Amino acid sequence: MQKAFFLDRDGVINIEKHYLHQIEDFDFIEGIFELCHVATSAGYCLIIVTNQSGIARGYYTEQQLIDLMSWVVDEFAKRNLTILDFFYCPHHPVHGMGNYQIDCNCRKPKPGMLLEAARKHNLNLSESILVGDKLSDIKAGKAARLKTTALVGTGHRVSEQDINTADVFAQSLKELKNQLFPFTVKANHGI
Numbered sequence: 001m002q003k004a005f006f007l008d009r010d011g012v013i014n015i016e017k018h019y020l021h022q023i024e025d026f027d028f029i030e031g032i033f034e035l036c037h038v039a040t041s042a043g044y045c046l047i048i049v050t051n052q053s054g055i056a057r058g059y060y061t062e063q064q065l066i067d068l069m070s071w072v073v074d075e076f077a078k079r080n081l082t083i084l085d086f087f088y089c090p091h092h093p094v095h096g097m098g099n100y101q102i103d104c105n106c107r108k109p110k111p112g113m114l115l116e117a118a119r120k121h122n123l124n125l126s127e128s129i130l131v132g133d134k135l136s137d138i139k140a141g142k143a144a145r146l147k148t149t150a151l152v153g154t155g156h157r158v159s160e161q162d163i164n165t166a167d168v169f170a171q172s173l174k175e176l177k178n179q180l181f182p183f184t185v186k187a188n189h190g191i
Contacts, residue, residue, distance in 0.1 A: 001122050001123060001124035001127075002043075002044075002045050002121065002122065002123055002124065003043060003044050003045070003123065003124050003127035003128045003129075003147075004044060004045050004046075004047050004084075004117065004118075004121070004123045004125075004128040004129075005036070005039040005040075005044035005045065005046050005047070005128070005129050005131070006047050006048075006049050006114060006117070006128060006129065006130040006131065006141070006146070007036075007046065007047070007048050007049070007130075007131050008048075008049060008050060008108075008130075008131065008132040008133060008134070008137045008155075009048055009050035009072075009086075010050065010133075010155060011029075011132075011133030011134070011152075011154055011155015011156055012029065012032070012131055012132060012133050012152060012154060012155060012173075013028065013029065013032050013048065013072070014026050014027055014028055014029060014072075015027045015028075015029055016133070016155045016156065019054035019057075019059045019060065020068075021054060021059065021060035021064050021065060021068055022064075022068070023068060023071050026068065026071075026072070028075070029154050029173060030172070030173065030174075031172060031173030031174040031176075031177065032173055033076070033079045033081065034173070034174070034177060035131075035173045035174075035176060035177045036076070036081050037079075037080075037081065038177055038180075038181045039129070039180075039181070040081065040082070042181055044128070044129065045082075045084040045121070045123075046076070046081065046082065046083050046084055047083070047084050047085050047086065047087070047117050047121075048069070048072075048083060048085075048086035048087070049086075049087045049088075049108070049113040049114060049117065049130075049140075050086070050087070050088050050089070051088070051089045051107055051108050051136070052065055052088045052089060052090055053089075053090075053091070053092040053095065053096070053107075055088075055090035055100060056090055056091050056092035056095060056096030056097060056100035056101065057092065057095050057096065057097065058097050062090055065088060065090075069086050069088070072086075073086070084121060085117060085120065085121065087106070087113040087116060087117055088113075089104060089106040089107040089108070089112070089113060091103075091104040091106065091107055092107070093107070108132075108134075108136040108137055108139070108140040109135070109136040109137075109138075109139030109140050109143065110140060110143065111140045111141075111143040111144035113140070114130070114140060114141070114143075114144035114146070115144060118144075125144050125145055125146055125147075126145060126146070126147055127147050128146045128147055128148075129146065129147060129148040129149075129150060129180065130144075130146050130148070130149050130150065131150045131152060131176065132149070132150070132151060132152070133151065133152055133153070133154055133155030133156050133158070134155070134156045134158075134162075135151075135158075135159075135161070135162045135165060137149075137151070138151055138162065138165050138166045139165070142165075148167045148168060148180070149165075149166050149167045149168070150166060150167065150168040150169070150170070150176055150179075150180060151163060151165075151166035151168070151169045151170075152169075152170050152171070152172070152173060152176050153169070153170070153171040153172070154171075154172060154173060168180065
């Protein structure tokens with residue numbers, strides 16, 4: 001069984017923008033590729049798990065999201081990083097339209113996407129890590145019984161309660177990399 005490094009998308013991989021769905025609006029957050037390189041070197045596979053209620057609200061289609069995510073996967077590949085898979089929740093229990101207005105098991109803070117990824121890819125969740133920028137990410141990781149839930153201050157504003165709920169908190173992805181993988185800091189200093 002392999003271990004996963006789960007990444008929320010908006011606010012972790014890219015700068016948070018209102019219902020982002022176009023390539024020209026996508027800006028990677030500083031440090032995301034370095035963090036992922038260290039995670040893969042430590043034996044983690046990379047998987048994206050993202051709530052996308054903009055689909056439920058009718059702001060963009062599932063195909064538009066898939067096209068954008070294919071581009072994101074290609075951008076990682078250009079940097080010698082493999083995204084094993086990405087999972088998204090297109091639903092919203094209140095603001096969804098038609099079949100998208102459901103209280104599903106995949107929308108974080110529920111762990112459905114993480115559990116589906118584990119089934120599909122034979123993952124060891126008890127050795128896996130999730131990086132998110134919201135309490136809902138952390139709660140999903142806790143519900144899936146992940147080894148580590150990491151909250152970063154690169155997206156949404158986080159409260160003291162959010163910070164206390166997560167196993168690890170960092171203001172930046174660089175700081176998070178140093179906390180999750182401290183051996184790389186020593187290596188960088190020649191120790």
